[in-house]
Amino acid sequence: xxxxxxxxxxxxxxxIDLLDLFRNLGKALGRLGIAMSRAFLIxxxxxxxxxxPLGLSIVLGxxxxxxxxxxxxxxxxxxxxxxxxxxxxxxxxxYINRLHTxxxxxxxxxxxGAIALNxxxxxxxxxxxxxxxxxxxxxxxxxxxxxxxxHDVYDTNNIRxxxxxxxxxxxxxxxxxxxxxxxxxxFIESDSLFQRKNRVRLRQNxxxxxxxxYDILQLDSLQKVKYFEExxxxxxxxxxxxxxxxxxxxxxxxxxxxxxxEKKQYMxxxxxxxxxxxxxxxxxxxxARRDNGAWYYGIKVIPLFxxxxxxxxxxxxxxxxxEEVYKKY
Numbered sequence: 371x372x373x374x375x376x377x378x379x380x381x382x383x384x385x386i387d388l389l390d391l392f393r394n395l396g397k398a399l400g401r402l403g404i405a406m407s408r409a410f411l412i413x414x415x416x417x418x419x420x421x422x423p424l425g426l427s428i429v430l431g432x433x434x435x436x437x438x439x440x441x442x443x444x445x446x447x448x449x450x451x452x453x454x455x456x457x458x459x460x461x462x463x464x465y466i467n468r469l470h471t472x473x474x475x476x477x478x479x480x481x482x483g484a485i486a487l488n489x490x491x492x493x494x495x496x497x498x499x500x501x502x503x504x505x506x507x508x509x510x511x512x513x514x515x516x517x518x519x520x521h522d523v524y525d526t527n528n529i530r531x532x533x534x535x536x537x538x539x540x541x542x543x544x545x546x547x548x549x550x551x552x553x554x555x556x557f558i559e560s561d562s563l564f565q566r567k568n569r570v571r572l573r574q575n576x577x578x579x580x581x582x583x584y585d586i587l588q589l590d591s592l593q594k595v596k597y598f599e600e601x602x603x604x605x606x607x608x609x610x611x612x613x614x615x616x617x618x619x620x621x622x623x624x625x626x627x628x629x630x631x632e633k634k635q636y637m638x639x640x641x642x643x644x645x646x647x648x649x650x651x652x653x654x655x656x657x658a659r660r661d662n663g664a665w666y667y668g669i670k671v672i673p674l675f676x677x678x679x680x681x682x683x684x685x686x687x688x689x690x691x692x693e694e695v696y697k698k699y
Contacts, residue, residue, distance in 0.1 A: 427679035431672030438667040444660040451652035455644040456568035466500035473497040485553025497540040547654040575641040
């Protein structure tokens with residue numbers, strides 16, 4: 371009996387502790403809600419009382435953004451989609467991003483030598499970068515370009531497309547985009563390792579086409595033999611009746627022949643259309659407007675001016691407390 375009483379007492383104590391925990395948690399959440407509401411109210415009143423200087427900071431930010439737009443040199447961006455025929459996309463992206471490294475280093479001479487432009491033309495190029503194209507849901511359709519290079523390589527649903535890439539150029543004069551495109555293509559096609567890989571690929575394509583043609587002829591001959599044997603085995607007997615001595619299987623050969631023809635057609639189109647190391651799927655387009663317009667500067671300048679003004683207003687509103695702290699310490 372004493373043990374049962376002890377157990378019952380422990381259960382009641384646990385229930386009381388759990389109730390106290392929920393009560394304390396509820397009180398804490400209530401205090402947090404009141405504190406957040408009070409902070410929101412104080413912040414709203416503070417901003418409303420000082421709407422004039424804050425509004426002027428926004429106007430000043432807009433004005434500075436417009437001045438920066440009119441005084442800064444214009445630049446444009448455009449994208450080109452390349453199909454990689456002979457090398458892996460990762461190799462090609464790494465190779466093209468050499469130009470990005472040259473641009474970051476300000477090495478106009480290296481850029482000029484790489485893409486065969488004179489110094490005046492290469493000075494117009496601010497950056498050349500290559501990026502992965504992402505296919506969402508693995509449906510074979512390109513969905514977006516990974517400009518920030520933050521795609522999770524372990525994501526099995528949204529994958530990097532392995533047969534194409536994006537090349538983005540930042541340039542001062544968009545009229546030079548055609549020369550830049552030709553220079554980038556020449557830069558890729560002139561690599562000796564890429565050239566050897568492409569020659570091997572084309573030779574292997576020819577060998578595969580030869581083998582496919584041979585197999586098609588063999589199956590076609592087999593089809594004729596089977597048809598002859600099946601026809602011969604269907605001999606009319608007495609009474610004009612027909613006796614089938616074996617099952618017709620000629621139709622099975624048709625399927626194999628059609629499969630080989632599909633492979634052959636794919637190999638032929640691939641061999642004829644994609645003979646070079648890369649193929650341009652989508653060329654650079656002439657930009658409709660400059661990239662560094664008023665909005666380009668405004669999204670940086672306006673919040674900065676607003677934040678500086680807000681900090682100054684907070685310091686002025688609490689200057690007496692700050693003075694007391696300064697004198698105390």
